[in-house]
Amino acid sequence: MxxxxxxxxxxxxxxxxxxxxxxxxxxxxxxxxxxDMIRELGWPMAGIPEALGGGGGDIAxxxxxxxxxxxxxxxxxxxxxxxACAAVAAGGRDDxxxxxxxVETWPRWSALRVTSDNGCLRVSGTARRxxxxxxxxxxxxxxxxxxxxxxxxxxxxxxxxxxTPGTNLAGEPRDDVRFDDLVVPAASxxxxxxxxxxALGVLLRCAALAGAIDATVALTSRYVHEREQFGRPLRAxxxxxxxxxxxxxxxxxxxxxxxAAARSPAAANVLAAHVDLAGYAGRVARTAHDLHxxxxxxxxxxxxxxxxxxxxxxxxGIRQLDARTELGRRTAAGGIAxxxxxxxx
Amino acid sequence: xxxxxxxxxxPVEPAPRDAxxxxxxxxxxxxxxxxxxxxxxxxxxxxxxxxxxxxxxxxELAARGWLGVTWPRRYGGRNWPNAARFVxxxxxxxxxxxxxxHWMGDRQIGPSMLRHGSxxxxxxxxxxxxxxxxxxxxxxxxxxxxxxLASLTTRADPVPGGWLVNGAKVWxxxxxxxxxxxxxxxxxxxxxxxxxxxxxxxDMTWPGITVTPIADMSGARHxxxxxxQDLFIxxxxxxxxxxxxxxxxxxxxxxxxxxxxxxxTAYPLLEHLVAAAxxxxxxxxxxxxxxxxxxxLRRMAMALTDALDHGEAPVQQAAALxxxxxxxxxxxxxxxxxxxxxxxxxxxxxxxxxxxxAITASPGFTIRGGATAVLLSIxxxxxx
Numbered sequence: 001m002x003x004x005x006x007x008x009x010x011x012x013x014x015x016x017x018x019x020x021x022x023x024x025x026x027x028x029x030x031x032x033x034x035x036d037m038i039r040e041l042g043w044p045m046a047g048i049p050e051a052l053g054g055g056g057g058d059i060a061x062x063x064x065x066x067x068x069x070x071x072x073x074x075x076x077x078x079x080x081x082x083x084a085c086a087a088v089a090a091g092g093r094d095d096x097x098x099x100x101x102x103v104e105t106w107p108r109w110s111a112l113r114v115t116s117d118n119g120c121l122r123v124s125g126t127a128r129r130x131x132x133x134x135x136x137x138x139x140x141x142x143x144x145x146x147x148x149x150x151x152x153x154x155x156x157x158x159x160x161x162x163x164t165p166g167t168n169l170a171g172e173p174r175d176d177v178r179f180d181d182l183v184v185p186a187a188s189x190x191x192x193x194x195x196x197x198x199a200l201g202v203l204l205r206c207a208a209l210a211g212a213i214d215a216t217v218a219l220t221s222r223y224v225h226e227r228e229q230f231g232r233p234l235r236a237x238x239x240x241x242x243x244x245x246x247x248x249x250x251x252x253x254x255x256x257x258x259x260a261a262a263r264s265p266a267a268a269n270v271l272a273a274h275v276d277l278a279g280y281a282g283r284v285a286r287t288a289h290d291l292h293x294x295x296x297x298x299x300x301x302x303x304x305x306x307x308x309x310x311x312x313x314x315x316x317g318i319r320q321l322d323a324r325t326e327l328g329r330r331t332a333a334g335g336i337a338x339x340x341x342x343x344x345x
Numbered sequence: 346x347x348x349x350x351x352x353x354x355x356p357v358e359p360a361p362r363d364a365x366x367x368x369x370x371x372x373x374x375x376x377x378x379x380x381x382x383x384x385x386x387x388x389x390x391x392x393x394x395x396x397x398x399x400x401x402x403x404x405e406l407a408a409r410g411w412l413g414v415t416w417p418r419r420y421g422g423r424n425w426p427n428a429a430r431f432v433x434x435x436x437x438x439x440x441x442x443x444x445x446x447h448w449m450g451d452r453q454i455g456p457s458m459l460r461h462g463s464x465x466x467x468x469x470x471x472x473x474x475x476x477x478x479x480x481x482x483x484x485x486x487x488x489x490x491x492x493x494l495a496s497l498t499t500r501a502d503p504v505p506g507g508w509l510v511n512g513a514k515v516w517x518x519x520x521x522x523x524x525x526x527x528x529x530x531x532x533x534x535x536x537x538x539x540x541x542x543x544x545x546x547x548d549m550t551w552p553g554i555t556v557t558p559i560a561d562m563s564g565a566r567h568x569x570x571x572x573x574q575d576l577f578i579x580x581x582x583x584x585x586x587x588x589x590x591x592x593x594x595x596x597x598x599x600x601x602x603x604x605x606x607x608x609x610t611a612y613p614l615l616e617h618l619v620a621a622a623x624x625x626x627x628x629x630x631x632x633x634x635x636x637x638x639x640x641x642l643r644r645m646a647m648a649l650t651d652a653l654d655h656g657e658a659p660v661q662q663a664a665a666l667x668x669x670x671x672x673x674x675x676x677x678x679x680x681x682x683x684x685x686x687x688x689x690x691x692x693x694x695x696x697x698x699x700x701x702x703a704i705t706a707s708p709g710f711t712i713r714g715g716a717t718a719v720l721l722s723i724x725x726x727x728x729x
Contacts, residue, residue: 241725249665253641260644275637327633332622339619
């Protein structure tokens with residue numbers, strides 16, 4: 001896979017993921033054949049150099065696939081597997097690269113105590129709302145302190161690990177993972193000072209959000225074209241046509257937000273994209289439902305799998321209020337002198 | 346300033362451009378502006394591209410070779426990519442430097458002449474725009490032709506050797522300073538009102554032109570009414586093709602929409618917000634949100650520039666940037682007014698005065714270059 005392939009991957013992702021969007025959105029369904037197919041395509045390992053056992057390709061390829069997942073509202077753990085695989089590859093854990101599904105915990109939503117003990121690490125506490133944990137064959141415990149990002153691999157199922165299922169608004173598994181004096185060899189842990197790697201999960205989520213926004217705008221645009229009221233298509237009403245046009249402008253901005261972060265994926269830049277995308281996601285979801293009327297809130301119609309993601313994803317892993325505050329704190333700390341450099345970075 | 350009709354894609358030639366070290370160029374511009382600001386050559390202003398008329402300053406930029414940089418060398422340019430103009434322009438804007446004098450010529454009249462102008466026009470004007478020897482005002486809007494530009498009634502009737510113009514233009518910024526003007530007038534009555542319009546280049550000193558100032562709500566006098574009474578324009582001053590003015594002007598406006606000036610107009614005020622937020626955690630969330638939006642919008646503007654350099658004409662994205670970018674600019678002004686611990690005061694020479702000028706300038710952000718409501722109507726007619 002190469003960067004020039006991003007456009008091709010975009011259409012391929014629609015081809016592959018489109019038919020999977022109709023899967024029942026039940027959290028306990030086995031990942032089954034669809035996930036096997038995604039794995040056979042090598043998508044969880046896209047962007048990881050072939051020398052490290054990955055599928056090759058660059059960040060544009062990975063983001064094209066993540067965007068495809070969002071655009072098709074497919075309930076599969078592709079984003080989570082991609083960022084976990086990147087972390088696994090960085091840690092040189094080839095054995096885990098072949099595992100059916102590896103996921104990561106959210107560091108900000110974890111209350112964990114990690115201690116070293118005689119060549120081992122002991123972990124106790126709970127990692128809340130861990131995506132897809134119930135389906136995972138291993139979980140990477142993310143530990144972040146001021147200076148470093150650390151991953152601790154833990155095979156599942158495990159006697160010292162209990163999983164309490166939960167779901168997000170869109171029906172995707174978000175499970176509380178409790179570690180009860182888990183003991184793993186110290187060699188199961190690795191550090192990555194690599195900021196972009198630590199922020200990859202959020203960047204992929206940004207791309208998926210952009211995909212979901214794209215699909216929401218397209219669906220709404222089609223609906224107001226086809227739906228007739230007052231003897232003509234809805235879009236003949238100027239206010240409706242303008243609302244759709246505004247969604248289009250917001251979609252353009254959405255793509256730029258992802259691009260700005262992808263070109264320079266330091267943690268602060270990715271966080272900025274996440275914050276900005278959340279703003280567009282909220283506005284687009286509201287407009288889409290307004291224009292769809294009652295049809296948009298029915299279970300049978302395809303809007304809610306998209307808008308539920310637009311509501312759920314921006315608040316996962318870090319609350320928007322915290323993300324905005326952190327960005328503002330960084331911006332204030334950088335002062336006037338640092339402001340412009342951060343804008344163009 | 347544009348009637349609601351689909352946006353034509355202007356032809357863009359992906360001419361091979363000379364390589365330029367953009368990082369070095371940025372540092373050069375920053376160094377010049379930092380020192381000019383320190384020397385008191387300018388005080389950072391909001392809306393500096395419309396309200397900062399300083400011919401001397403524009404000539405300083407010209408002397409450094411920073412105007413008309415994308416134009417061919419034979420016309421006083423440097424054959425640099427659009428990305429180079431982007432770097433220069435965004436630095437000038439974020440410093441709040443006085444750039445109005447060269448703005449219209451550098452941004453739209455020069456490029457329009459390059460696309461449509463006769464060799465004679467190009468030879469006569471482009472080098473002088475790049476040197477900031479001539480300055481342009483834009484005579485488009487009329488009392489009864491604002492957003493609905495095609496309904497303009499200023500007439501240019503054919504006479505031996507040229508055209509005779511009668512009519513009135515309004516909201517013409519800096520007509521009192523400009524050496525030259527761009528004029529859009531009706532040259533024939535056709536079945537379709539978008540036909541029969543023609544673009545002209547006029548000397549503002551020609552007999553038959555009267556400029557009357559119109560103060561805006563801040564008391565500033567950039568607006569003017571410009572009336573034409575039997576103004577004679579020689580044939581050689583037709584820009585492009587007589588009768589094809591509508592197509593040409595909508596192309597010009599499509600370029601006008603998508604620059605960094607749709608994002609950075611209020612940047613000097615944002616700097617004050619950043620300074621104020623130090624030690625004010627209650628402001629951090631809103632500041633962070635604004636910062637995140639600014640990064641996106643700046644990327645959007647840069648992507649448009651890159652598209653131009655790749656021979657694309659992304660007119661819809663330009664309109665999108667105009668809509669969301671100017672919304673952001675107004676938000677910065679509103680945010681500053683709400684959270685800075687100071688009241689807007691037009692008589693003040695410091696921050697209170699800057700805030701006052703920003704508030705009174707801000708309605709213009711979403712109007713000029715196509716009002717948001719009109720732009721949305723245009724976008725609504727485009728295929729999705």
